[in-house]
Amino acid sequence: MPPSPSRVTQADVARHAGVSRTTVSFVLSGREDMRISIEARQRILGAAQELGYRPNLTAQSLRTRKTYTVGLVSDRVASTHYAGEMIQGALEAALERDHLLYFAESGDDPEAERKLLQGMLDRQVDGLVHAAMSTRTYRPSEQVRSYPSVLLNCLDETGEFTCVVPDEEEAGRQAVKLLLEAGHRDGVHVVGGSQVTRRSPDGVYAGRERMRGIEEALSAAGVRLSGVSECDWSSPEHGYRAARSLLDSEAPPTAVVCCNDRLAFGVYQAAGDCGMSVPRDLSVVSFDDSELASWLRPALTSIALPHHELGRTAVSLLLSPDEREPAVHRIPMPVRRRESIAAPRR
Amino acid sequence: MPPSPSRVTQADVARHAGVSRTTVSFVLSGREDMRISIEARQRILGAAQELGYRPNLTAQSLRTRKTYTVGLVSDRVASTHYAGEMIQGALEAALERDHLLYFAESGDDPEAERKLLQGMLDRQVDGLVHAAMSTRTYRPSEQVRSYPSVLLNCLDETGEFTCVVPDEEEAGRQAVKLLLEAGHRDGVHVVGGSQVTRRSPDGVYAGRERMRGIEEALSAAGVRLSGVSECDWSSPEHGYRAARSLLDSEAPPTAVVCCNDRLAFGVYQAAGDCGMSVPRDLSVVSFDDSELASWLRPALTSIALPHHELGRTAVSLLLSPDEREPAVHRIPMPVRRRESIAAPRR
DNA sequence: TCCTCCTGCTCACTCGATTTAACATCGCCG
DNA sequence: CGGCGATGTTAAATCGAGTGAGCAGGAGGA
DSSP: OOOOOOOOOOOHHHHHHSSSSSHHHHHHHHHHOOOOHHHHHHHHHHHHHTTTTTOOOHHHHHHSSSSEEEEEEESSSSSTHHHHHHHHHHHHHHHHHEEEEEEETTTOOHHHHHHHHHHHTTTTOSSEEEEEEEEEEEOOGGGGGGGGGEEEEEOSSSOEEEEEOHHHHHHHHHHHHHHHHHHHOEEEEEEEETOOOOSSSTHHHHEEEEEEEHHHHHHHHOOOOOOOEEESSSHHHHHHHHHHHHTSSSSHHHEEESSHHHHHHHHHHHHHHTTOOTTTTTTEEEEEEOOOHHHSOOOOOOEOOOOHHHHHHHHHHHHHHGGOOSOEEEOOOOEEOSSSSOOOOO | OOOOOOOOOOHHHHHHHOOOOHHHHHHHHHHHGOOOHHHHHHHHHHHHHHHHHOOOOOHHHHHHHHOSEEEEEOOOOOOOOTHHHHHHHHHHHHHHHEEEEEEEOOOOOOOHHHHHHHHHHTTOSEEEEEEEEEEEEEOOOOGGTTEEEEEEEEEOSSSEEEEEEOOOOHHHHHHHHHHHHTTOOOOEEEEEOOOOOOHHHHHHHHHHHHHHHHHHHHHTTTTOEEEEEEEESSHHHHHHHHHHHHSSSSSSSSSSEEEEEEEEEEHHHHHHHHHHHHHTOOEEEEEEEOOHHHHSSSOOOOEEOOOOHHHHHHHHHOGGGOOSSEEEEEEEOEEEEEEEEEEEEE
C-alpha cells in the first residue's frame, strides 16, 4: 500500500522526455562526465520545468548519505533572550550552504538531551551544534563523539572539538579603555564580579574572563581598581543594592563597570534614588548590550555579546570540513558607545 | 560508491538472529498480525539490543512518506525576544509526538520564505507552522495550500486554515477590570492605542483588539475613558513623551493602561521626572509581560502574551489531524499581578 | 489417504533517487 | 572489411527500510 498522493518524480520526467530515468538523473544532477546530447538535455530540462519536478531529498539522502541538514541543540533559550540572534546566525550560515536547521532544546536535562541527539542522528543530520546559553564547559556525550560537532558558546576540556565563544577578556579590556579615555583613574568600581554564587562557587566563565580583562587593562595603565561588589547578575535588584551601598559611602566611585545590563539598570535606579545623575556624577559601562541598554535614559554604553556572529561562525565551521581542526574561536565583542560615560566630576 | 561508514541495519540484525530481514522488520515495527514466534522475537530483540540497532529514519520515511518532522517558518524572531518561548512551546508539542522541528526565518522577504518552504517540502515535512512575531494577517502561498498548515500568531482572511492567536480583546477587558477593582473610575487613560503609524494606518491587530476590550469593559461599567494617546509602541521614548504631556496637564489621569511594557517603562520614567510615584499617584497596567515588567520598581502588573502556549497549541493542532478543522483558536492571556496598581488618591 | 487450515516465516517488490558497468551506433583507419 | 575509439544512452544494482502474497510443515477432520 503506497500511502497515496505522490509528487512528480524523475520517472515522470523521463517518460515525458522520452528517455530513461538514468539520463534524467545525469542531467539534473549535472554530471559533466556522462555525455548527454544537447537535445536530450533540453528535452529533460523542459519536461522537468513543465511538470514542476522537485527532487525528493529523502530519497536522495538515502542514497548519498547526505541530508543537507544540521542539528542545533541548546540547553535553554527562553531564559536568555538574545539567543534568538544566535539561532538566526546559525540559520543564516546553514542556508548559505543549502542546509536546513533542526532546532531543539534540552532544558538542561541529560536524558532529554540524549533523546534529542538520538533523534537527530536517526535522521542522519550532517552535523551537530551543541549550544549553551551562557558560556560554560560542556562534554559531548559518547553517542556523538564520532560525529561532526561544534560547540557553540561553550568549551570542552578535552580539546577534541571546535569551540566558538565570545572574547570576554578583550571585552573587559575595552570597558576599561572607555573609562580611561574619558579620564577616570582611581574611582573605578566593578558591580557583578565573577558572579560567585552557591551554584557557581568559582564564578562563571564570562565573569572570570571579564574580570581578568578589566584588571589587566587597569594595571597596564597603572591604575588601581577601587573595588568589586561580587553579586548575582540575574536581576537589577542586585545591582541596585550594590550601588546603593557604594553611593551612600563616603568615597563613592566616579565610574562603575557593570557585568551586565540588568545590573546597570539597577545602578541607574540607585543613582536616581541617591539624587545622582548618570553620567554627570557617575559613569556607567556595561556588557551584553541587551535591548534594555538602548531604552535606558541616558542610553547605556555596553559591550555586546556577538550572538549572531557566534551562531554564524559555529555552523560555518561545521560545514567547512577543511577548517574543522579542533580549535577555540574567540569572537570579538563590539562596543556600543552611547551616553552613559563622561569625564569624572572634580 | 556507497559513501562509507554505515551503521547497523536490519540486515545485520537479521543475520545475527538467523532470520530474514522481513521478520526483523515485522518484529521491530511491532506488527501484531504477522505471527512471529516468541523465540524468534526474543532473538531479534536481543540482537538489535546487542548490536545497538537504530532505524534509519530516512529510509523509513522514503517508504512510509512520514518523516516525523514539522517545519516552523516565522517572519522574524530576533526583534521580539519572547519568540523563544513560542518556539519552545512548539518544540515541546512536537517532541511529545516524536517529531523534530525544522526552524527557519524569512526575515519578511517573500523570496526567502518561498525558498525555505520549498526546502521543507523537499524534505517531506509532515506539516508546517507559519508564524508571525506580532499578530497580523497572513496569506499562505500557493505552494503550500494543499499541505497541512497551521498559522501561528496570525490570521488568514480566507478561513481555510487553522489559526492560533492570543485573546487580545479579553486581555483588554482584564486590564480594565484590574483598575476598576482598585477603585478607579474616570481618570483612566490609554497610552499606545491601536498603534496607528505610517506603516500601519489602521493600527495593528493587537492594538485594535486591546482597545476594543478596554472600551467594552469600561462602557459595561458605565465609565468613560479619559483619553487615548495614540503612539508608536516601539520604544519607551514614546511612552515617556505621551505620559509627560499627560502628567503636566491640569487634570492628570489616576491610572494608565499601557499597550505594552516598553511604553509602561517610559511612563515610569516620566512619572519619576514629574515627581510622581507609582502606584501612589498613578496606577499603571500593561500588556506583554516581558522581563522588563518584573525588573521595574515597583514591579509592573502586566497581561502576558502566552507565547509558550501559542506555540504548543499550534503544533499540537497540526499533529492531530482529527482536530484540524479550520478554526481560530484564541489563547487566554494570563494576568501577572504585581505592584503597580493602587487605589486612586483623593 | 487426501484435503484443509493454521502457524511461522520468507520472497520479491516498492519508495525515489544515485551510480557502475555495459551496450548500441557511428566514423575512421589500417 | 574488421577492429577500435568516441559518443550517447540505458539496464541493473544500491541505499535501508515497509509490505502483500505465498510457501513450507504440522494438526485436524472427512
